[in-house]
Amino acid sequence: MQKQESIAPGYWLLSLHSPQIASAAAPGQFVMLKIDKSFDPLLPRPMSIHSVIKEDNNRIGFTILYKVMGKGTRLLSEKRSGESLVVIGPLGKGFNLNHISSGCEPIVVGGGIGIAPLLFLAHKLLERGWTPSVLLGANSQQELLRLDEFESSGLIPKVSTEDGSKGVKGMVTDLLGSYLEDRKGVHGEVFACGPSPMLEKVASQAKEYGLNSQLSLEQRMACGLGACLGCVVRIRDKEGSQLSFQRVCTEGPVFNGEDIIW
């Protein structure tokens, strides 16, 4: 643990030193973090890779952006730099950038703590020559996190808050709706992470405007390695409408919006 700082009430940014994980990491991938040696909490917690830390152009570590939800995250927020954590990763399949063409317009959509994997994604997109549109939403201005980081990369996120304290009053899906309406016929791809109802809405909005969407899902996890089969979500299998259970830790966490059965 290199550093841990609170960036808003209940939200923490943790910097971890690990050249191995950092150099192998791709946007959308996650790590399993065993927070404490004790048996309570017992299981490691999945956390997205928020950004990679570089030193002289070498990746030496990565950050995690998290929200205190329960026992595990509270305990994590009490740890201080210098302590060691057992971390396994990078895990899962991240966002797929291979099939999107150079003329494609990436649209990055984050709700609440769902922005965690999106900064790394935005950096990667910029590195590969795209300039993504970034839409971010939160409950209030206080919970709109990491705007500076997006801005210092040259991006200007459009923002919404549910209480109207910053940006458009409403939800990030409202932003996405008007964005897509303004650019009817745009050749783009939507990348999103956030609470499940938001993602369901994003999937249907993208479909409505004929765009592909890649959504990062969550599920409770035990192993993170594909072994326990505990983390499945409902996915339409290749043949079409048939239900299959797929593992968020292995086939995901990023799935095609059209394939997800909500």
Place this chain on the structure above:
Amino acid sequence: MVAESSPILSIELNGLKLKNPIIAASGTFGYGLEYVPLGDLSKLGGMVTKGLCMWEEKGNPPPRICETPAGMLNSIGLENIGIENFITEKLPQLIQYDTAIIVNIWGREIDDYIKAAERLDAVNGIAALEVNISCPNIKKGGLTFGTDPSVTFELVQQVRKRTSLPLMVKLTPNVTDITLIARSAEDAGANALSLINTLLGMEIDVSTRRPSLANITGGLSGPAIRPVALRMVYQTARQVNIPIVGLGGISSLADVIKFLLAGASAVQIGTANFFDPTICWRLVDELEEYLRNENISDVNQLVGAIIEE
């Protein structure tokens, strides 16, 4: 002298030889290959596959797991790729490792077990079958096979006739007297017994007033169940003459030794693989070091060596 040479770690389970007594438990180690990035499978005494059946089983809807104090509940619903896919897709890679590959089988009626045993008997590279009798028997209104001594006897006897592979019968703890079921399995020709499977439990999310698992109930595992498992191993060891493989909450070397002292000849590591993914490998080293430090020349000397007076 004794301390100079390496202690003996190998054990024999009535026809199944293991290089050491550390086995990865069913359902917590996938098909083994998931853990290849973390360690050399050849170092382990053995590994048990996820429970397999004659068809591809989708399993239960999510959420399937939930953490509990020092444990977890699961209701995976025995999702598996099916025995045929296992044989063609997983086994060829697995047999490259010099470890005992134990295939866990289950079914909804006795005939499913028979077919599974016959199919696997014809395949090379499998060291033994572990028969999971902790699942519902549709012919008996969903009553678990392993809660009835006569059903257990019939099931194990039928499977016994179909295979020459060593049979390890895995017992459910959700019974009033596990030793009765253990004796039935022994009488029907089991080579060894493994115990325990998960304890039936449930959890409710107070904020939503809903069960934490979509299936409502699930199996409890992890450190929380260890004392129950240890007691059952101890009681069963006194009642049967076939070897016992102990499991339930084992998370450290001390836990391994407790189960050996209580009468287990080998142990399986389950839920601990999730929160300590390299534990199986570490336990092999730690056990050897312990035997050396304690001047014990053969791990078998610990089996049943509990002191009671």
